[in-house]
Amino acid sequence: MRQTQLFTKTRREAPSDEVAKNAQLLVRAGFVHKEIAGVYSYLPLGLRTLNKIVQIIREEMNAIGGQELVMTALQDKDLWSRTDRWDDAKVDNWFKTTFKSGGETGLGITHEEPLTRIMTDHISSYRDLPVYAYQFQNKFRNELRAKSGIMRGKEFMMKDLYSFSKDETEHAVFYAEAREAYKKVFERAGIGSRTYVTFASGGIFSEFSEEFQTVSDAGEDTIYIDEEKGIAINKEVYNDETINKLGLSKESLIEKKAIEAGNIFNLGTRFSDVLGLTYTDETGTKKPVVMGSYGIGPTRLMGIIVEALGDDKGLVWPIQVAPFTYHLVSLGHNGDEVSKAADALYDELTRKGVEVLYDDRDLRAGEKFAESDLLGMPYRIVVGRDGVATDQFEVVNRSTGDVVKKSRAEILAL
Amino acid sequence: MRQTQLFTKTRREAPSDEVAKNAQLLVRAGFVHKEIAGVYSYLPLGLRTLNKIVQIIREEMNAIGGQELVMTALQDKDLWSRTDRWDDAKVDNWFKTTFKSGGETGLGITHEEPLTRIMTDHISSYRDLPVYAYQFQNKFRNELRAKSGIMRGKEFMMKDLYSFSKDETEHAVFYAEAREAYKKVFERAGIGSRTYVTFASGGIFSEFSEEFQTVSDAGEDTIYIDEEKGIAINKEVYNDETINKLGLSKESLIEKKAIEAGNIFNLGTRFSDVLGLTYTDETGTKKPVVMGSYGIGPTRLMGIIVEALGDDKGLVWPIQVAPFTYHLVSLGHNGDEVSKAADALYDELTRKGVEVLYDDRDLRAGEKFAESDLLGMPYRIVVGRDGVATDQFEVVNRSTGDVVKKSRAEILAL
Numbered sequence: 001m002r003q004t005q006l007f008t009k010t011r012r013e014a015p016s017d018e019v020a021k022n023a024q025l026l027v028r029a030g031f032v033h034k035e036i037a038g039v040y041s042y043l044p045l046g047l048r049t050l051n052k053i054v055q056i057i058r059e060e061m062n063a064i065g066g067q068e069l070v071m072t073a074l075q076d077k078d079l080w081s082r083t084d085r086w087d088d089a090k091v092d093n094w095f096k097t098t099f100k101s102g103g104e105t106g107l108g109i110t111h112e113e114p115l116t117r118i119m120t121d122h123i124s125s126y127r128d129l130p131v132y133a134y135q136f137q138n139k140f141r142n143e144l145r146a147k148s149g150i151m152r153g154k155e156f157m158m159k160d161l162y163s164f165s166k167d168e169t170e171h172a173v174f175y176a177e178a179r180e181a182y183k184k185v186f187e188r189a190g191i192g193s194r195t196y197v198t199f200a201s202g203g204i205f206s207e208f209s210e211e212f213q214t215v216s217d218a219g220e221d222t223i224y225i226d227e228e229k230g231i232a233i234n235k236e237v238y239n240d241e242t243i244n245k246l247g248l249s250k251e252s253l254i255e256k257k258a259i260e261a262g263n264i265f266n267l268g269t270r271f272s273d274v275l276g277l278t279y280t281d282e283t284g285t286k287k288p289v290v291m292g293s294y295g296i297g298p299t300r301l302m303g304i305i306v307e308a309l310g311d312d313k314g315l316v317w318p319i320q321v322a323p324f325t326y327h328l329v330s331l332g333h334n335g336d337e338v339s340k341a342a343d344a345l346y347d348e349l350t351r352k353g354v355e356v357l358y359d360d361r362d363l364r365a366g367e368k369f370a371e372s373d374l375l376g377m378p379y380r381i382v383v384g385r386d387g388v389a390t391d392q393f394e395v396v397n398r399s400t401g402d403v404v405k406k407s408r409a410e411i412l413a414l
Numbered sequence: 415m416r417q418t419q420l421f422t423k424t425r426r427e428a429p430s431d432e433v434a435k436n437a438q439l440l441v442r443a444g445f446v447h448k449e450i451a452g453v454y455s456y457l458p459l460g461l462r463t464l465n466k467i468v469q470i471i472r473e474e475m476n477a478i479g480g481q482e483l484v485m486t487a488l489q490d491k492d493l494w495s496r497t498d499r500w501d502d503a504k505v506d507n508w509f510k511t512t513f514k515s516g517g518e519t520g521l522g523i524t525h526e527e528p529l530t531r532i533m534t535d536h537i538s539s540y541r542d543l544p545v546y547a548y549q550f551q552n553k554f555r556n557e558l559r560a561k562s563g564i565m566r567g568k569e570f571m572m573k574d575l576y577s578f579s580k581d582e583t584e585h586a587v588f589y590a591e592a593r594e595a596y597k598k599v600f601e602r603a604g605i606g607s608r609t610y611v612t613f614a615s616g617g618i619f620s621e622f623s624e625e626f627q628t629v630s631d632a633g634e635d636t637i638y639i640d641e642e643k644g645i646a647i648n649k650e651v652y653n654d655e656t657i658n659k660l661g662l663s664k665e666s667l668i669e670k671k672a673i674e675a676g677n678i679f680n681l682g683t684r685f686s687d688v689l690g691l692t693y694t695d696e697t698g699t700k701k702p703v704v705m706g707s708y709g710i711g712p713t714r715l716m717g718i719i720v721e722a723l724g725d726d727k728g729l730v731w732p733i734q735v736a737p738f739t740y741h742l743v744s745l746g747h748n749g750d751e752v753s754k755a756a757d758a759l760y761d762e763l764t765r766k767g768v769e770v771l772y773d774d775r776d777l778r779a780g781e782k783f784a785e786s787d788l789l790g791m792p793y794r795i796v797v798g799r800d801g802v803a804t805d806q807f808e809v810v811n812r813s814t815g816d817v818v819k820k821s822r823a824e825i826l827a828l
Contacts, residue, residue, distance in 0.1 A: 007481055007545040009536045033532050036519065041485040041532065044547075050484075067421055070464075071455040073487065073521075073552065074509075074569050095488075097511040097521070099568070100556045105450065107487075107511070107521075118447050118455065122423045131421040133458075138487065138552070142514045154513070155488050 001324070002346075003359045008043050010371050021218060022306040023149025025315050029374050031323075038146025038154040045375070046302075048323035050157070053298045054136055056188045056320060057159045060181040064174070066134045066161055071114050073138060075106045079113050083274050093141040095154075107140035112293060115162050116271045123164060123289060126281050130170055134161035136298065148220075151259065151303035163292040164272075166279070171290045175264065178294045182212055182262050189301060190318025191308050195261055198223050199246060200234035202266070207245075208237065212262040212296075218307045219257035226252050259304050267291040309399070315376030316399050324357040327377035331365050331384040342383040348412055373398070381411060415738070416760075417773045422457050424785050435632060436720040437563025439729050443788050445737075452560025452568040459789070460716075462737035464571070467712045468550055470602045470734060471573050474595040478588070480548045480575055485525050485532075487552060491518045493527050497688050507555045509568075521554035526707060529576050530685045537578060537703060540695050544584055548575035550712065562634075565673065565717035577706040578686075580693070585704045589678065592708045596626055596676050603715060604732025605722050609675055612637050613660060614648035620680040621659075622651065626710075632721040633671035640666050673718050676710040723813070729790030730813050738771040741791035745779050745798040756797040762826055787812070795825060 008030030018024045018034070026032040031046030042050055058068065080086040086106070088094060095107040108114070115133060123129060139158045146154060161178070165171040179197065186195040191214050198213040213223050213232060222235040226248050233242055233253070243250055269288040272278065277289045302321075309316040319325060328346055332338030339360070346358040357377055359368050365384075372380050380396040387393040392405040406414075422444030432438045432448070440446040445460030456464055472482065494500035500520070502508060509521040522528070529547060537543060553572045560568060575592070579585040593611065600609040605628050612627040627637050627646060636649040640662050647656055647667070657664055683702040686692065691703045716735075723730040733739060742760055746753030753774070760772040771791055773782055779798070786794050794810040801807040806819040820828075 005479075005481075007533075007536050007542070007547060009542075030536070033535070035486050035528055036488060036490050036513075037515065039486050039488045041483065041528065043483050043532070044481045047483055065419075067419075067458045069455065069457050069461055072449050072453050072569050074450060074453045074554070076450050093514070095511045095519075097509045099450075100507070100558050101451070101560070105509075114449055114455065118457070119421075121447070122421050122444070128421070128423075133421060140488070144514050146515070155486050 001357055003357065003361055006044060006357075008045065010374055018149060019147050020149035020151065020303075020307075021310060022151060022303040025306055025310050025374070026150065026303075029315055029376070031315070032150060036154075038143060038152070040150050040153060040299075042299075045323040049317065049321050050298055050302055052321045052323075053189060053301055054157075054159070057185050057296055057298060058136070060185050060188075061132075061134050061159070061161055064132065064177045064181045065130075066132045068135065069133055070135045070137055071108070071111050071118075073107045073140060075108050075114065077104045077106065079117060079275075080106070083113055083271060085113070093143060095140050095142045108137075109139060109141050110158075110293075111135070111137070111160055112162065112267065112271050112291070113275070116275045116277050116291070119164055119289070120275065120277050123277065123279055126166055126279055129164060129166045129279060129289065130174060131164040132161060132174065133164075134159060134294075148218075149303055150299050151218075151307070153299060156297055157299045159296045159298060161294040163294070164277075165290045165292075166281070166287070167290055171266070171292055175266065175292055178264055178292070179210065182264065182294070182296065185296060186212060186214070186261060188320050189305060190321060191261070191305060194308060196223065196225055196230060196232040196258070198232040198234050198258070199237060199242065200263075201236050206266040206268075208242075209263055209265045211260050213258035214261045214304050214308055215256045216259050216304065216307045217257055219259045221258050221260060222255060223258045224253040224255055227254065228252065232258075259307065261301055261304050262294075262296040264294045265292060267293055310376070313370075314374030317376045317378060319378045322355075322376070322378050324355040324377050325379065326354065326356045327359065327372050327375065327380045328356050329359045329368050329372055329380055329382050331368070331382065333362055338383060338385055338388055341388045345381070345383060345408065345411065352412065354414070415771055417771065417775055420458060420771075422459065424788055432563065433561050434563035434565065434717075434721075435724060436565060436717040439720055439724050439788070440564065440717075443729055443790070445729070446564060450568075452557060452566070454564050454567060454713075456713075459737040463731065463735050464712055464716055466735045466737075467603060467715055468571075468573070471599050471710055471712060472550070474599050474602075475546075475548050475573070475575055478546065478591045478595045479544075480546045482549065483532075483547055484549045484551055485522070485528050487521045487554060489520045489522050489528065491520065493531060493689075494520070497527055497685060499527070507557060509554050509556045522551075523553060523555050524572075524707075524709075525549070525551070525574055526576065526681065526685050526705070527689070530689045530691050530705070533578055533703070534689065534691050537691065537693055540580055540693055543578060543580045543693060543703065544588060545578040546575060546588065547578075548573060548708075562632075563717055564713050565632075565721070567713060570711055571713045573710045573712060575708040576681075577708070578691070579704045579706075580695070580701070581704055585680070585706055589680065589706055592678055592706070593624060596678065596708070596710065599710060600626060600628070600675060602734050603719060604735060605675070605719060608722060610637065610639055610644060610646040610672070612646040612648050612672070613651060613656065614677075615650050616680070620682075622656075623677060623679050625674050626676040627672035628675045628718050628722055629670045629672050630718065630721045631671055633673040635672050635674060636669060637672045638667040638669055641668065642666065646672075673721065675715055675718050676708075678708045679706060681705040681707055724790070727784075728788030731790045731792060733792045736769075736790070736792050738769040738791050739793065740768065740770045741773065741786050741789065741794045742770050743773045743782050743786055743794055743796050745782070745796065747776055752797060752799055752802055755802045759795070759797060759822065759825065766826065768828075 330342030
């Protein structure tokens with residue numbers, strides 16, 4: 001895409017009303033726009049990254065048998081009353097509103113209830129199980145504070161997958177598959193090496209839930225990591241009993257700040273019991289369906305990537321989630337030889353299907369480089385007078401700062 | 415996809431609480447699930463169709479220079495107060511709610527206000543114009559009645575594009591391009607021949623707005639069509655003056671019921687004036703930006719396709735929006751020769767990238783055919799004992815009912 005065509009502009013200064021690094025950088029770079037505290041629009045570059053994150057997650061969910069659907073924000077009060085999650089005294093972050101046609105509704109904070117009800121229409125026999133269904137959908141949570149940028153929004157995108165299994169054994173097999181799928185997601189999103197399966201409090205149905213925690217100074221959680229085994233314990237269950245149970249030893253655990261990037265939960269029959277989601281087994285006996293839930297917030301994950309990888313010059317995108325792989329920066333002016341060479345390189349790369357953001361504007365080199373650092377594409381290709389003369393162009397790695405020189409032919413073969 | 419893997423089941427009976435044909439058929443076929451009156455979830459088959467509609471619209475919007483972004487549902491009360499569209503006395507279909515952190519918010523009914531404000535950060539010079547930006551985003555409208563299924567939901571997906579131009583002349587050029595792009599969308603979605611550019615009341619900024627009206631008995635609007643010229647007049651502006659102005663004659667106009675499938679509006683400087691969206695022109699003069707808005711609801715369009723093409727046996731999908739192009743129906747049982755032949759055909763078609771829904775279940779032929787008609791894929795391929803013996807398989811056109819016989823090689827070459 002030509003930057004002369006891109007409508008967003010960057011800002012030199014961080015917005016004064018943002019404290020989180022992710023929001024400061026994303027707003028400065030024109031990736032997101034703050035509508036209200038904790039509520040962000042995604043502008044073209046931001047949406048490109050968000051869509052790439054979504055696609056990575058979608059592929060990994062499909063690979064473990066997930067079927068995609070999409071549920072609604074508006075929720076049925078009666079349904080949530082049955083599971084005792086409507087009352088503000090029980091769940092304190094609903095946005096509630098009323099229908100002009102009468103009655104209350106609320107904006108979905110999660111979707112166990114509606115999906116369990118949908119499944120009562122479709123699951124009746126052991127032959128119908130297991131089922132894995134997921135969605136990408138905007139959740140609403142009426143948070144009191146909003147100081148984490150897109151990492152904790154009042155309106156944010158969630159990928160929530162729910163599993164429906166015959167029994168604990170069948171459930172356990174999928175639960176383990178989901179864990180591996182999540183590892184692949186974080187690996188592909190560029191934060192695999194700093195993200196740990198972390199044992200946390202489990203709720204009512206199992207001793208532990210599993211979180212995926214990404215090490216970052218911006219983290220709200222404290223975790224204790226066993227680097228060698230690649231697992232961690234959340235502070236909330238960090239005690240001798242847990243350490244022993246997991247076969248770890250206190251000496252090898254390192255305390256770090258971390259951000260929760262995903263979680264997987266055993267739900268047991270909490271929802272199927274109350275909402276009547278049962279099936280008839282091979283012997284004709286009616287049994288409740290065993291459920292699990294598996295969440296990753298794509299918008300939150302985008303924020304975590306910025307927190308973990310961004311530096312003092314700006315955003316740093318891993319290749320698989322970058323809006324564009326290359327930032328082609330022309331130092332030409334007004335259609336001179338350099339501009340023409342840059343135009344030609346852009347056209348050829350684009351024709352080959354390579355994703356290139358092309359800075360074809362007539363600005364000073366220093367300004368262009370500073371903005372290029374801020375936008376954070378993985379590689380910058382500089383087309384200047386020397387490069388055109390010698391057929392040796394600088395290719396700068398945004399993450400490491402390494403510079404290599406490549407010929408036009410080498411760039412086209414990348 | 416194998417139907418033994420698809421979690422949704424169909425129903426023999428239409429749900430008693432649905433009056434609209436689109437909702438009756440889509441719920442029966444397991445494409446959508448009603449959460450609350452006027453609020454529908456999209457199940458895997460429904461989501462596939464919705465995504466295809468979205469992709470058609472996206473391609474056509476990109477082709478006329480649209481840049482995709484996505485804004486939020488939660489809206490800033492102060493912003494909407496400035497344009498005088500917050501007060502319930504002025505706009506009567508808001509869902510309003512409150513932040514726990516204090517203050518009111520509402521769920522976006524449309525997005526002129528927030529996008530105009532976003533553009534004040536990015537547009538300042540004539541060099542920044544024109545800009546065309548669009549989104550696919552869920553709108554919320556607190557409708558009193560909900561009897562049109564997914565054609566008029568309280569929560570529904572909208573593609574809304576907004577144009578930002580220097581002056582009326584530049585605006586008019588894009589407006590005409592958008593009209594042509596819309597025609598292409600309806601053509602590709604399979605309802606082009608029954609959809610008419612229809613002149614309707616224009617609001618404050620122009621004499622007429624343009625609607626795209628699709629002829630259907632379920633229509634809420636009445637239009638007067640000139641078949642030869644391919645345009646129509648909405649009843650609301652149907653009078654001698656309009657007829658003359660458009661160069662039509664009363665005698666050639668036919669009255670029909672129709673459903674609004676899209677619309678394009680001149681907004682003039684209504685929003686840019688109030689919200690301060692100005693630019694500096696070539697002479698250094700500050701001017702307000704001239705705007706337009708262009709809407710198509712993908713969920714509504716899906717409902718219109720069902721209303722227009724569905725028959726008494728069920729859904730009828732045009733090829734470009736069908737969840738799958740082929741419905742491969744095996745009449746085999748328990749791994750017999752017929753099942754094996756169907757399995758092999760499914761595998762080969764899928765390997766070739768052909769989209770096939772494969773009914774691999776062990777059910778009676780009559781039941782399978784009835785369900786296949788209900789689901790409405792464009793072509794049904796029947797694999798039975800005779801077909802396997804003679805290498806001549808029935809291929810049934812869902813829309814026309816035409817049956818042709820094709821060999822395995824011919825099917826693979828389709």
